[in-house]
Amino acid sequence: MLVKALRQEVLEANLELVRRGVVVFTFGNVSGISRREGLVAIKPSGVAYDELTVEQIVVSDLDGRVVDTGLRPSSDLPTHLELYRAFPDIGGVAHTHSEHATAWAPARRPLPCFGTTHADYFHGPVPVTADLGPAEIAGDYEKATGEAIVRAFAGRDPGAVPAVLVAGHAPFCWGSDAATAVHHAVILEYVARMATHTIAVDPDARPLPRELHDRHFFRKHGPGAYYGQAPRR
Numbered sequence: 001m002l003v004k005a006l007r008q009e010v011l012e013a014n015l016e017l018v019r020r021g022v023v024v025f026t027f028g029n030v031s032g033i034s035r036r037e038g039l040v041a042i043k044p045s046g047v048a049y050d051e052l053t054v055e056q057i058v059v060s061d062l063d064g065r066v067v068d069t070g071l072r073p074s075s076d077l078p079t080h081l082e083l084y085r086a087f088p089d090i091g092g093v094a095h096t097h098s099e100h101a102t103a104w105a106p107a108r109r110p111l112p113c114f115g116t117t118h119a120d121y122f123h124g125p126v127p128v129t130a131d132l133g134p135a136e137i138a139g140d141y142e143k144a145t146g147e148a149i150v151r152a153f154a155g156r157d158p159g160a161v162p163a164v165l166v167a168g169h170a171p172f173c174w175g176s177d178a179a180t181a182v183h184h185a186v187i188l189e190y191v192a193r194m195a196t197h198t199i200a201v202d203p204d205a206r207p208l209p210r211e212l213h214d215r216h217f218f219r220k221h222g223p224g225a226y227y228g229q230a231p232r233r
């Protein structure tokens with residue numbers, strides 16, 4: 001079996017979506033990439049999570065050619081591949097239709113940073129993609145979705161905001177590996193729920209002041225980070 005450890009990681013990450021309550025039925029998919037081998041492992045299309053096995057995890061190359069297992073990959077594979085090609089530092093992608101994050105996607109409003117929980121993970125608002133045109137929808141739709149995400153990050157660091165809302169659809173999140181991408185998907189759902197509550201309490205709520213936002217983000221990320229325990233040497 002090719003990239004067995006990666007497939008196991010991707011299986012675990014997909015099951016974690018269920019454990020964390022951010023998917024229903026077969027919605028959602030997680031992938032991971034081995035940059036060294038140029039192979040991506042992803043959930044098969046339409047297989048129930050409670051029946052998923054490591055053998056069923058589909059392996060493709062970066063052009064979407066399936067190289068191991070007879071199952072069809074998640075139909076969103078071309079979106080994942082666009083992200084892996086455009087964002088060379090990411091190692092995993094997670095897509096869900098989690099309730100609160102998904103509610104912001106049809107609204108086509110970037111998710112503002114109202115509190116420090118958001119600032120701990122996302123340095124700035126979580127952006128929304130532009131709507132796809134009729135030709136993109138009729139054509140290679142999943143690839144066009146990935147291209148729209150990449151365009152939404154033009155001039156931005158995808159490592160500083162590891163999530164996006166696809167207009168009218170749902171979030172995609174990423175991270176250094178599949179497990180981290182899922183972690184970000186769960187946090188995004190949490191902060192989207194909080195943002196919805198904040199707006200219910202105060203429709204004119206203002207985003208967190210820049211200084212507090214920066215303080216929280218940079219105490220967990222970058223060279224000056226000091227949150228948590230020092231890595232073992």
Ligand SMILES: [Zn+2]
Binds near residue numbers: 028097169170
């Ligand atoms: Zn979707």
